[in-house]
Amino acid sequence: xKITVDDKNDSTVAIISGxxxxxxxxxxxxxxxxxxxxxxxxxxxxxxxxxxxDFFELKSGVAGEIAQKYTNYQxxxxxxxxxxxxxxxxxxxxxxxxxxxxxxxxxxxxxEALAALHLCKxxx
Numbered sequence: 001x002k003i004t005v006d007d008k009n010d011s012t013v014a015i016i017s018g019x020x021x022x023x024x025x026x027x028x029x030x031x032x033x034x035x036x037x038x039x040x041x042x043x044x045x046x047x048x049x050x051x052x053x054d055f056f057e058l059k060s061g062v063a064g065e066i067a068q069k070y071t072n073y074q075x076x077x078x079x080x081x082x083x084x085x086x087x088x089x090x091x092x093x094x095x096x097x098x099x100x101x102x103x104x105x106x107x108x109x110x111x112e113a114l115a116a117l118h119l120c121k122x123x124x
Contacts, residue, residue: 003039011118014041015110022050029066033075042074043117045110048081058090071103076120078105078113 001018014036016022023029023046036044054060070077083095083106098104102120107113 003036005039005041006114006118008118011120012041012043013114013117014039014044015114016044016046016050018050020050021052022046023055023066024052025054026062026065026069030069030073033070033073036075037073043076043078043120045078045080045113045117047110048079048083051079056086056088056091058088058094063094067098067104076103076105076117078107078117080107080110080113082108 001016001020001022004015004017006013006015016032016036022032032044036042048056052062054062055066056063058064083092086092095106099106102116105113105116107116
């Protein structure tokens with residue numbers, strides 16, 4: 001895993017890169033968040049492939065728990081990937097609702113995700 005910090009005006013976003021699954025459970029999500037916060041960021045960008053498939057199976061509770069933890073600890077996150085292949089109405093509704101706010105975003109490209117995160121006000 002590699003963390004690259006993207007600065008734009010007063011906004012800093014941690015871009016997480018790597019081929020492996022980084023978030024397998026809530027504990028991994030919290031560890032990643034603390035690592036990102038140590039880098040001085042309160043926003044991060046992840047690829048869908050870096051997150052366990054359980055996240056996208058809403059009945060597992062992983063997505064909701066991670067979203068709640070990140071909100072509680074003031075971490076904004078954008079997840080980049082192709083989400084139209086999921087045939088779950090509840091997941092599609094979750095993605096839609098998340099994209100109405102600015103805490104957890106789902107975007108199809110890294111450029112869109114980065115732009116959206118930089119527009120979000122910092123928690124500070």
